Amino acid sequence: MNRGAHIAAVSRRLAEHFRGRLLRQDDPDYAAAARVWNGMFDSLPGLIARCRDAEDVQVAIGVANATGVTTAIRCGGHSLAGFSTCKGGLVIDLSEMCQVQVDEGTRKARFSGGCLLGTVDAETQKFGFAFPAGVVSHTGAGGLILRGWNWLAEPSLRTILRQRSGFHLGPRGRLGAAGG
Numbered sequence: 754m755n756r757g758a759h760i761a762a763v764s765r766r767l768a769e770h771f772r773g774r775l776l777r778q779d780d781p782d783y784a785a786a787a788r789v790w791n792g793m794f795d796s797l798p799g800l801i802a803r804c805r806d807a808e809d810v811q812v813a814i815g816v817a818n819a820t821g822v823t824t825a826i827r828c829g830g831h832s833l834a835g836f837s838t839c840k841g842g843l844v845i846d847l848s849e850m851c852q853v854q855v856d857e858g859t860r861k862a863r864f865s866g867g868c869l870l871g872t873v874d875a876e877t878q879k880f881g882f883a884f885p886a887g888v889v890s891h892t893g894a895g896g897l898i899l900r901g902w903n904w905l906a907e908p909s910l911r912t913i914l915r916q917r918s919g920f921h922l923g924p925r926g927r928l929g930a931a932g933g
């Protein structure tokens with residue numbers, strides 16, 4: 754199967770259960786959606802799956818596994834290695850999953866996978882709290898937690914260790930507990 758037919762098959766499988774937006778190369782919004790913040794990387798993916806929620810991410814990872822399509826997961830799109838996009842494959846785009854909930858009593862914040870640092874900071878600062886993360890507000894919070902350094906927690910590990918709990922998506926798209 755050639756690449757075009759393959760990505761069309763991926764798109765059809767996704768459309769069965771995916772509730773977010775699927776952006777193909779002929780979509781008028783595709784060009785803007787394909788662009789990543791780190792402009793050193795300008796690969797054009799075959800399909801962008803803009804997830805609405807964690808279930809959509811599970812669906813997308815399930816289809817990626819089943820079809821073997823080249824896949825990139827994107828949060829803020831800053832990846833220095835170019836991992837925010839891929840050529841001809843599937844981009845699982847988390848950018849619309851940007852809810853933040855702050856619990857003042859327990860001093861904990863929960864945020865979804867597409868949040869940028871600025872989004873998290875704006876909400877936590879309302880309560881006088883700070884998220885010990887990076888210094889560039891349009892970096893993805895999820896991407897940074899996986900790697901990075903920051904003003905308030907010098908070594909990068911501290912940012913990771915300060916994430917007391919959460920969920921990660923395993924290789925088969927299963928939700929699992931992370932941190933503790």
Ligand SMILES: Cc1cc2nc3c(=O)[nH]c(=O)nc-3n(C[C@H](O)[C@H](O)[C@H](O)COP(=O)(O)OP(=O)(O)OC[C@H]3O[C@@H](n4cnc5c(N)ncnc54)[C@H](O)[C@@H]3O)c2cc1C
Nearest residue numbers: 826827828829830831832836837887888893895896901902
């Ligand atoms: C200009 C600039 C400034 C920076 N400043 C800082 C800084 O102040 N502090 C700092 O610590 N780092 C900084 N970094 C590094 C940055 O934190 C990392 O490159 C980070 O991984 C970018 O995350 P992102 O979500 O924006 O990028 P993305 O490319 O979207 O994601 C980065 C990686 O994480 C993966 N990923 C993202 N979200 C998820 C998820 N929910 N589940 C699984 N995988 C996921 C992506 O697939 C990709 O491999 C900076 C980078 C740049 C380019």
